[in-house]
Amino acid sequence: MLLPACSTVSVNKQASSKTISAQRGNIVTSNKLSSDTASTLLSAGLNDQACMQHFDLCLAQLTDSMLNKHYRSALAILSELHYAKAKQLAKSQDCSDALARPPIDPYYANAALSETQTDKQRQNTSACLTSYQARLFDAIKSSYTYLFYDRLEHDFEGAEAAKSSQPNRIPTDLDIQTQDIYNAASNDVLTQLYESTDNAHKLLGDTANIKVSYLPTLxxxxxxxxxxxxxxxxxxxxxxxxxxxxxxxxxxxxxxxxxxxxxxxxxxxxxxxxxxxxxxxxxxxxxxxxxxxxxxxxxxxxxxxxxxxRYTTTIRQLLVSSLSGKLSKAASNGSMDDSEMSARIYPTGxxxxxxxxxxxxxxxxxxxxxxxxxxxxxxxxxxxxxxxxxxxxxxTANFSAGYGLWLAENQLDGVGYLNLLTRRQEASLPKLFMLEPYDPNKRVLIMIHGLASSPATWVNLTNDIFNDDKLRDNYQVWQIFYPTNLPILENRYQIQKLLTATYEQTDPGGQNRASKNSVIISHSMGAIIARMMLSDDNLTKNLDALEDRNIFSNDKRQIDTMLKQAFGEEELGMRFKLRTLPQVDTAVFLSAPFQGTDYADRWFTRAIRRVIYLPLSIVKTVTDNLATIATQGDLAQNPLGALYLQNGASQLSDKSSFIQLTKNIAINNRITYHSIIANNDSDITQGLAQLQPNGAKIDLSQAAPEENNRNSATSSNHNAADMTALPNEPLVSSVTVNEDISQALTERLSDGIVPYTSAHLDGAASETVISGGHSIQANPQTILTLRRILHTQLQQPLP
Incomplete structure (x- = not known):
């Protein structure tokens, strides 16, 4: 009867994932000691809780129980125990008092302590934090020696012989656990060195006077x-x-x-x-x-x-500036003050x-x-x-972390829409954001968003570039943020000035790799702006032709004369005489309405255009009289007035003076450019794929319906060669096309906003049709196509 009672071991089956989790878990991952450390304590007759209560005595007894003092795993066990003790101390009342907030009301339970109580608490807290820091440092030292002093050959006689006789090790669970402890303890030390209970005085902000509750003896x-x-x-x-x-x-x-x-x-x-x-x-x-x-x-x-x-922009800031009624310097003196160009160039914060x-x-x-x-x-x-x-x-590195914090901090999506719709006194001029510190040896990738958008539109593309080692090592990203209610000609002029100033500021001599072979990626309205920055056309000649096609009344000719006098020939020349950015040699246009779109003239779009305001400083640039004319709508029939006092959304209409002026501009011959065009009709994409099968990519972004798979699995003949038993043929996600495509197909092809005939450009190095709507910049096939283009550019011989 006594024999069964002596048997306490049983065997049960469990999922392999639980076994692996138990083997690899430790004080960092599961808040419990690892199985190796727990087993070592038990073998020495030590209870883990008692060990934490009498830590120094526990370490002494544990060391005595380890008969081979040079055994490598002892360091891993000691590092875990030190970190476990540090975590226990961090949760204790004495250490947590360092973080206690000031009393809310001196007459209640959280009233301030007496002087004697305060002094006693300070002593307890100081002692606790001193012990806490010592345990973290010991955990770092023990785990460091385990990780980097392999086999402890530096410390005992005969180590070299032992080293030559032992096989090479492979990483074990204990290696991974100990590295976790090294990282976790290092993390606690690094972050706490920069913390302070008083947010107004950051640690390390002034080395002459540091006061930190976490580290009272610092x-x-x-x-x-x-x-x-x-x-x-x-x-x-x-x-x-x-x-x-x-x-x-x-x-x-x-x-x-x-x-x-x-x-x-x-x-x-x-x-x-x-x-x-x-x-x-x-x-x-x-x-x-x-x-x-x-x-x-x-x-x-x-x-x-x-x-x-660091610069931040939020919806609240924009609304406050819009409702304040205060004229900026630019609005008050009747011109846009762009003398502080460097103030709109933002290195990463x-x-x-x-x-x-x-x-x-x-x-x-x-x-x-x-x-x-x-x-x-x-x-x-x-x-x-x-x-x-x-x-x-x-x-190690996390290349998404800074980018994610920047996006979360700046609320760019909402600000992009409000920049379009909010009536503001001053002109909000374009800004340039560098997403990493300037690197003279990396090419620059410039991203320009579209209508009512912001740099947040590039989140997936930017993150995928960070995730591509080759691209991350060779490109740095600059993103443009501009107000899309400004006239497109003005935005082009201001953005190009901003880019030119940034290149000059970062590399005055223009000798760095970063000042050569730059790439512009642009979407929708941004693509129209980008094409103008890659052309050397003189639009004033086109303007004369545009005026010749219109019959002016005396009033309209008077408006035309007043506009030219208000701007001046030199100012007009800077807006209308295009010059190619010398630093750029490659461009990619996404869903670009180069020939305009009738979408801008549909009733619901016209309703939106009515609430899109030009900044009043733009109108005041002409004179107060012209501001009155603008409110009466008389400028709509005047080519120059429509070009300069019509908002950006209206200028995307295929009937606008702006599109008539710019639709046939030529891109500089040295620029290699690519078009990515969206199509929202899957049947048309299938037709393109049949004409050009070598350029087609099958859409596997979604699984086939379960019903199709079930029908396939339960097919009566169960013949793998029977194609009727397979799911329906998947759709085509993208097609890289050449000029040998059916005109009937291209005339029907559209993304719902921009037709193919408007987005197509003759002479493109490649043209890819993506299944989807107008906003294809986040489409995985678009991003994959862009990455291929960038990899191809890197393979080209350097000039």
Whole structure:
């Protein structure tokens, strides 16, 4: 009867996923100790909770139980225990008091403590945080030695012989668990170094006076009054070199902070030494709304550093400026003030960094006893790897994080619509956003959105470029944000001025790779603007021809004369005489209404056009008398008036003076251009695919209906060769076409807004028809086509 009672082992089946999860889980992933660490504690007769309560005594007994002190896995176990203790301390009342908010009402339960109580709490909190930091540092040192001192050959006699006799290791679950601990502990140290309970005083904002509740014993050793983490100018050497910019002390530990040897990091256009307003770890971010997350696996912690004076734009800001009734300088003096061009060039305010903490020491024992930690912050665009103890390791990166934060912070979609519809006193001029720090060795990819849109329209394309190693390493993205209610000629002029100023500001001599072989990708109205920036036509000649086709009354001729006098011949010349951007050699046009569209004349579109206002400063540019004429609608019949005082949406009509003026302009011969055209009729796309089968791509973006699959699976003859048993033929998602296509097909082809006959351009290097509506910029087939074009451009020989 006693024998069955002694048997406590049973065997049950469980899902393999549970087995793997149990084997690979640890204190970081499951909030429980790993099976290896738990087993080691049990073997030593130690309870995990008792071990946390009497931590130092537990470590001493555990060390005594490990008979082989040089056994490598002991370091992994110790690192997990140190991190488990740090997590326990972080949740304790004494440590959490450091984050307590000020009392709301002194007469209630959260009233301020007495002086004695406050002093006691301060002592408890200081002791708790001191222990917490020590446990994090110990976790880093133990996991670091486990990961990088392979087989501990640096510390015991006969190590070299042991090394030669052992086979090469493959990564184990313990390796992955220990790397998780190294990353998690490093993440906690890095992010807390930049936190403060007082949001008005960011840590590291002033090295002469640092007060941080998280680190009460923290003090700066650098007496400089400049921003502690901003390197004002690079030193001699490579941009990938690391330079020490700050020295800190945390209890008995010395922390040296290193930054990349380049002046593009921790600086922006308005200050030459701007400090970080925030440092966020991607461990703490959940990015949603992106089609994928672009990552590079490797060592370290991916961080996003936000500059303190970065530009932001929100719907609320736009509404406030629209309702304030205050005239800007541009409106008050009767002209658009574009003298502050550099103020509309925005380097990225969210810098990507990869943080790595490296304890100093020449051996395992040196590292474990070291009180010197070096904190390295790398530019992940330039530094792809790091050398540790003579071996090269990849550095981790999250290339979507900064982009995601920028999009979330700026509400660009809503601002794009309000820029079109909101009546404003001042003219909102185009802006240029760099999505990464300027790199002189990368080609520039310029993106120009369409009507009532914003740079947010490019989210999937931009993210897929970040996710493509080849494209990410060779292209940097500049996105244009412009008010689509402005006359298109004015937008073209202002955008081209802005791009020219940006190239001159970043590379005055024009010698960098970034000043050559640039690419413009543009959609809808943006494509019309882009084509004008790639032409050398003189539109004033076309304007004369346009005027000759109209019979003017005396009043209308008077308006024409007044307009020319108001603008002046020189001003008109800058708007009407086109010049090709010298830095660009490739363009891609998406859903471009080069010949206009009748969609702009349909009743519901006309209703929208009535509420699209020109900024009043544009109207005042002509004179107050012409502003009165504009409100009466008399300018609609005047070619020059329609070109310059008609909003952008109205000018997309195939009957507008603007389309008549620009529809036949020629693109410079040195420009290679591609057209991507949408078609919302799947039957027509199928017809194109039959004519040009080699260019067709089958649509596998959606699975066949379950009913089709079931019918196929239960077919009576079960013959795999019987085609009738297969689901219906899938649709065609895109077709790359040549000029040998049926005119009958192209006349019917349209995206619902822009017909093929308007979007087609003779002489295009390629023309691709995508199944879908007008907004194809987010279509996976569009993005894939664009990526192919960019890869092809990279294969071309350099000039």
């Amino acid at each position: 003090k700066a050793l650098d007496d400089s009054n400049e921003a502690a983490i901003a390197n004002s100018s690079p030193l001699q050497g490579e941009p990938t070199d690391q330079i020490k910019v700050m020295k800190m002390q945390v209890d008995n530990y010395n922390l040296d902070i290193y930054l990349p040897n380049e002046n593009n990091y921790l600086q922006n256009a308005h200050k030459q030494a701007s400090a970080l307003a925030d440092l966020v770890s991607t461990y703490d971010l959940r990015l949603s709304g992106l089609n994928s997350i672009s990552k590079r696996p490797g060592l370290g912690i991916s961080l996003v550093a936000s500059l303190d004076n 969210h810098l990507l960094m990869t943080g790595l903490i490296i304890p100093t020491g020449d051996s395992v024992l040196d590292v474990l006893s070291s009180e010197q930690l070096d904190i390295h912050l790398y530019n992940p665009y330039r530094s792809e790897s790091v050398t540790i103890l003579g071996d090269n390791y990849p550095l």
